[in-house]
Each structure stands twice: as C-alpha cells, then as structure tokens.
Amino acid sequence: EDQVTQSPEALRLQEGESSSLNCSYTVSGLRGLFWYRQDPGKGPEFLFTLYSAGEEKEKERLKATLTKKESFLHITAPKPEDSATYLCAVRSISSGSARQLTFGSGTQLTVLP
Amino acid sequence: NAGVTQTPKFRVLKTGQSMTLLCAQDMNHEYMYWYRQDPGMGLRLIHYSVGEGTTAKGEVPDGYNVSRLKKQNFLLGLESAAPSQTSVYFCASGGADYNEQFFGPGTRLTVL
Numbered sequence: 666e667d668q669v670t671q672s673p674e675a676l677r678l679q680e681g682e683s684s685s686l687n688c689s690y691t692v693s694g695l696r697g698l699f700w701y702r703q704d705p706g707k708g709p710e711f712l713f714t715l716y717s718a719g720e721e722k723e724k725e726r727l728k729a730t731l732t733k734k735e736s737f738l739h740i741t742a743p744k745p746e747d748s749a750t751y752l753c754a755v756r757s758i759s760s761g762s763a764r765q766l767t768f769g770s771g772t773q774l775t776v777l778p
Numbered sequence: 779n780a781g782v783t784q785t786p787k788f789r790v791l792k793t794g795q796s797m798t799l800l801c802a803q804d805m806n807h808e809y810m811y812w813y814r815q816d817p818g819m820g821l822r823l824i825h826y827s828v829g830e831g832t833t834a835k836g837e838v839p840d841g842y843n844v845s846r847l848k849k850q851n852f853l854l855g856l857e858s859a860a861p862s863q864t865s866v867y868f869c870a871s872g873g874a875d876y877n878e879q880f881f882g883p884g885t886r887l888t889v890l
Contacts, residue, residue, distance in 0.1 A: 669820075697877045708782075708868050708881035709821070752821070756877055763826055763834065764809055764872060766879060770820040 667692045667757050671769035678743055678776050686738040686772045688753030698736050699766065700729050701752040709752055743776045750774070779804050782882035784869050790888045791859045799854040799885050801869030809872040810852040811836075811879060812844060814865040821868065827852055859889045 668691045678684055690698065697716055701709035713722040715731040722729050726747060728739045738751055750773045754766040782803045791797055801810065808829050813821040823836030825844040833844045841863060843855045852871075856863060866886050870879040 699878055701881075706884075708870075708883050711878045711880060714876075714878055754821075763828055764877060764879075765811075765823055765826065765836070766821075768821040770818055 667755055667759060667767040669753055669755055669767055669769035671751075671753050671772050673772060674770070675773045676775070678740075678774070680744055680776055680778050681742045683739070683741045683743070685740070686751055686774070688736040688738070688769055689734060690736070690753075690755045691734075692755050692757035692759075692767075694758035696756040696758060696760065698731055699754040699756070700736070700738055701754065703750045703752055703771070712751075740774070743774075745776045745778050748774055748776045781805065782869055782871055782880055784867075784882040784885050786885060787883070788886050790890065791856075792890050793860060795859050796855070796857050797859065797887075798856075799867055799869075799887075801852045801854070801871075801882060802850055803852075803869075803871040803880075804850065805871060805873065805880070806849070807871035807873045807880075808849075809874075809879075810846065811870045811872075812842070812852065812854045813868045813870065814838065815868060815884075816865050824854065824867075859887075861889045863887065864889045 670689045700712040703709045713729040750771045752771045754768040811826045812824040827846040830849040869882040872879040
C-alpha cells in the first residue's frame with residue numbers, strides 16, 4: 666500500500682525567510698510524485714511532477730527535488746501570497762491503468778508580512 | 779476552457795436525503811475521479827472512471843454511487859446521506875498524455 670507523509674503539518678515564516686517542506690513516501694515502484702497548492706475554499710492547483718531521483722523542477726520561488734525516499738519543496742524568499750496548503754501525492758505501479766494518486770495530508774504554510 | 783466545474787458549490791442535507799453532485803470537464807480527458815477531503819486526512823479517492831461508461835471503486839466507496847454516461851460528465855450520488863458524509867468533495871480529471879490530475883473548485887456538503 667502506498668503511503669505519503671508530509672511534514673511539518675503547519676509552518677509559519679516571515680516574509681523572505683526561506684524554508685523547505687518535506688514529503689516522505691513509500692511506494693511499490695514510483696510512477697510520479699506530484700506537488701499541488703491549495704488555497705482556502707478552492708481546489709488543488711497543480712505545481713510540479715517529478716519522476717526520478719535527482720530530478721528538480723522550479724517555478725518562481727518554488728523548487729521541488731526528489732530522492733528515492735522523499736521530496737522537498739524549497740521556498741526561497743517567500744511572500745505572503747505564497748501562503749497556502751501544499752499537497753504531495755504519488756502515483757505508483759499499483760495504480761495501474763487508473764492512474765490513481767495517493768495524497769499526503771498537506772503542509773499549511775503561512776507567510777507573515 | 780472552463781477546465782473542471784462542479785455543481786453545486788454548497789449543499790445542506792438532512793440525514794436520509796439523497797442528492798447528486800455533478801462534475802463536468804471540457805478538456806476531453808479520459809480519466810475522472812471523485813475525492814473527499816476531511817481535516818487532517820488529506821484527499822481520499824471515492825470512485826473513479828477510466829472512460830465513458832466505466833466506473834470503479836476507490837479507497838472509500840461505501841455510501842456513494844457514480845455514473846459516467848458521457849465522457850465529459852461524472853456524477854456522484856448519495857442515496858441516503860449520513861452525517862459521516864459531511865465533507866468537501868472534489869472532482870478531478872486527467873488525460874492519457876500526462877499523469878497529473880486537474881481539480882474542480884469543490885462542493886461543501888453538510889449532512890445534519
């Protein structure tokens with residue numbers, strides 16, 4: 666059974682204070698690791714997909730990295746508008762043709778001005 | 779493109795009532811999914827469909843039924859609502875050419 670654990674559950678940063686969010690996973694053959702951003706009262710918004718250890722993707726102040734056991738979402742010099750819940754999800758061999766994703770419970774990020 | 783849309787946005791039901799949630803996508807995606815999101819538990823898959831006319835159970839299917847009569851629509855039904863079904867429901871879709879799923883804005887359901 667695929668498992669995804671995100672830490673910390675909540676993180677408060679001052680504007681400009683860089684930090685990282687962690688996503689640890691256990692799967693039977695990774696087919697993709699996904700990061701989403703979710704604003705209050707809205708649906709998750711796709712950010713990145715990573716497929717193999719060593720891969721990195723960047724978007725503005727966000728950079729996602731992947732190892733064989735975990736992924737990090739690095740936030741450089743965050744701004745208040747980066748405040749959101751960040752969700753991590755995995756797709757594995759066991760999801761088959763359905764392409765099911767298994768989600769973590771998210772990290773709620775608050776960036777204070 | 780509107781992407782993935784869901785109706786209604788909010789709904790309050792009494793225990794035992796029934797209702798249907800509608801999901802529509804205009805991206806010609808083959809795959810469609812229904813999730814529920816509860817505090818501290820993340821998104822959990824209820825049912826999914828890999829194509830028109832097909833449906834399958836996810837992680838938490840009990841108390842729900844689904845139908846996909848048209849490729850662009852995926853309906854989630856509650857035949858006899860229970861307070862345990864109070865949640866936020868999200869629909870998502872995905873295409874054959876990529877792995878990510880795209881989500882709708884959600885429906886907040888309260889069962890009294």
